[in-house]
Amino acid sequence: MSDSDGPPHYDTIVVGLGAAGATAAATLANAGRRVLAIEAQPRVGGRVHTVALGDGVVELGAEWIVGTKNSRVFDVATQHNITIVPQDPTMLAYLSDGSPADTQLVGQLLLQVEAQGPSTPEAQGNFTTRKIMEEITKNHPHLLKDEDFISGLLQFLNLYINYLEGSSDWNDVTTGGDYEDLEGHRSVSWARHGYNTFFDIMLNTYNGGPGLPNLDIKLNKEVRVIRAPQHPTERVTVECGDGSTYEADNVIVTVSLGVLKDKYSSLFSPPLPENKQTAIEKISMGVLDKIMLQFDEVWWPLNVNRFGFIWKQEDSKKVPVSDHWVTKIIGAHRPVGSTNVLTLWTSGDIAKEVETLPEDQVKTKCVELLQRFMGNTLNITVPQPAAIIRSTWYSNPYIRGSYTYDNILTPHYPDARDWLARPLVDSSGAPRVLFAGEATSRRHFGTVHGAGETGHREAMRLVNKSYKN
Numbered sequence: 001m002s003d004s005d006g007p008p009h010y011d012t013i014v015v016g017l018g019a020a021g022a023t024a025a026a027t028l029a030n031a032g033r034r035v036l037a038i039e040a041q042p043r044v045g046g047r048v049h050t051v052a053l054g055d056g057v058v059e060l061g062a063e064w065i066v067g068t069k070n071s072r073v074f075d076v077a078t079q080h081n082i083t084i085v086p087q088d089p090t091m092l093a094y095l096s097d098g099s100p101a102d103t104q105l106v107g108q109l110l111l112q113v114e115a116q117g118p119s120t121p122e123a124q125g126n127f128t129t130r131k132i133m134e135e136i137t138k139n140h141p142h143l144l145k146d147e148d149f150i151s152g153l154l155q156f157l158n159l160y161i162n163y164l165e166g167s168s169d170w171n172d173v174t175t176g177g178d179y180e181d182l183e184g185h186r187s188v189s190w191a192r193h194g195y196n197t198f199f200d201i202m203l204n205t206y207n208g209g210p211g212l213p214n215l216d217i218k219l220n221k222e223v224r225v226i227r228a229p230q231h232p233t234e235r236v237t238v239e240c241g242d243g244s245t246y247e248a249d250n251v252i253v254t255v256s257l258g259v260l261k262d263k264y265s266s267l268f269s270p271p272l273p274e275n276k277q278t279a280i281e282k283i284s285m286g287v288l289d290k291i292m293l294q295f296d297e298v299w300w301p302l303n304v305n306r307f308g309f310i311w312k313q314e315d316s317k318k319v320p321v322s323d324h325w326v327t328k329i330i331g332a333h334r335p336v337g338s339t340n341v342l343t344l345w346t347s348g349d350i351a352k353e354v355e356t357l358p359e360d361q362v363k364t365k366c367v368e369l370l371q372r373f374m375g376n377t378l379n380i381t382v383p384q385p386a387a388i389i390r391s392t393w394y395s396n397p398y399i400r401g402s403y404t405y406d407n408i409l410t411p412h413y414p415d416a417r418d419w420l421a422r423p424l425v426d427s428s429g430a431p432r433v434l435f436a437g438e439a440t441s442r443r444h445f446g447t448v449h450g451a452g453e454t455g456h457r458e459a460m461r462l463v464n465k466s467y468k469n
């Protein structure tokens, strides 16, 4: 529509074009609604971001399709005959003294970590420590006298939880909550297609497609204020950082919980209801970051995809305080999409700290770390990386973290995610400001499929009820 036609009439404005926003926008556009999607960043995808590195592509954000049954993401890939690749999650473990750890033992214990929680919710660390000590006492009693190994192992399992949740400590995480895994393989990679392909398919730009006819997309445009009307005949207005204003019958807000925590008091007029504010404050936004190193030649073992780093206390004690963060890197991982890259993972407060460190320093320390755990064991000198790239999800003003997790307050606020999801209605009860995004999913938060589900949920709320002025 050209400017001379006057401002286009939109049924719905979608704020943010991550998995939730893209799903909402596509669902509405395909149902014949006129949709405007406004995205602050110069690209579509949000916490999905595929970039070229090494001889292929890597994922700065979401890496896997986590479970395949009833997954919108898996279905989209398979329906378009995209070759996706299940990745074997077996982990080879190394010790900080440059010797291999008992990989079978570590694998068994990792399974314990993912075991079903107790009926009364408790802190994850307390629960897991108990489970692990039971398992060791029962099946590996000879380890009990090696206190240094046990404490290193518990440290490592703490990091493993933080890597799954984005938390800073496993006792911040609850064993309670309603999270559910999807059935099926939980590490399916988009491989050389990249996770971004999900967005190309959803928005009909895959293979040079023309996009969706009812959907206008504006990138590089930050929404600053969303005004919700009380009166049924008034429209919602959305004010942007560049001074532009748009109107529609309703708006679906998909910004992350991290952005809401930062901005909710200025983003909404009138202010949000109290239970929504409570939800925003009580739910935790975790941080998970990746450091990706490209090498000219592959020097690591090819029979597994994950390498775990277990510190012995006597070794970690010798690391200077300023380098403490290197002892909190869970390990390295081979991305499916690029054969000559290794990914190192950080989480929680350590990830936030590493985001602020100079790149050269991070690179040097990471090579030392790889040398200590892998190089020494393999009896090789780890070469200098040809390139390094890092994710900075916490510093990113439009994301402010990686994904939400259920913290130890969750059992006291079991409905918080539903409060977050509840639409703001006008005086006739029609939803005007709707909320989607992974944080609004009680069972599937923290995932791309969960985010997609929430976008679909809110789009269908509008399509089914046919709320229109």
Ligand SMILES: Cc1cc2nc3c(=O)[nH]c(=O)nc-3n(C[C@H](O)[C@H](O)[C@H](O)COP(=O)(O)OP(=O)(O)OC[C@H]3O[C@@H](n4cnc5c(N)ncnc54)[C@H](O)[C@@H]3O)c2cc1C
Binding pocket: 015, 016, 017, 018, 019, 020, 021, 038, 039, 040, 041, 044, 045, 046, 047, 048, 060, 061, 062, 063, 064, 065, 066, 221, 222, 223, 224, 254, 255, 256, 259, 288, 289, 290, 391, 393, 398, 399, 401, 402, 403, 436, 437, 438, 439, 445, 446, 447, 448, 449, 451
């Ligand atoms: C490092 C990492 C690894 C992950 N690994 C996996 C994985 O393996 N598998 C998995 O399923 N999930 C994974 N996730 C989680 C998954 O990426 C997210 O749950 C999902 O992508 C969130 O989608 P969303 O639409 O809810 O939010 P987002 O992707 O955050 O989308 C919200 C959009 O809103 C935009 N925005 C923010 N503020 C404004 C504003 N004021 N105006 C306009 N636009 C705005 C943002 O730029 C963003 O594009 C991972 C995430 C990270 C960070």
Ligand SMILES: *[C@@H]1O[C@H](CO)[C@@H](O)[C@H](O)[C@H]1NC(C)=O
Binding pocket: 079, 080, 081
């Ligand atoms: C996928 O492959 C099947 C079988 O070869 C074919 O019938 C179908 O049209 C393909 N779908 C797409 C979207 O290419």
Ligand SMILES: *[C@@H]1O[C@H](CO)[C@@H](O)[C@H](O)[C@H]1NC(C)=O
Binding pocket: 122, 123, 126, 171, 408
């Ligand atoms: C974990 O257990 C310790 C020791 O029993 C206790 O002091 C602590 O409060 C527990 N943590 C949480 C968060 O419940």
Ligand SMILES: *[C@@H]1O[C@H](CO)[C@@H](O)[C@H](O)[C@H]1NC(C)=O
Binding pocket: 379
């Ligand atoms: C390690 O490698 C060097 C040089 O390749 C070799 O001389 C040495 O014997 C090796 N040491 C071990 C323990 O394999």
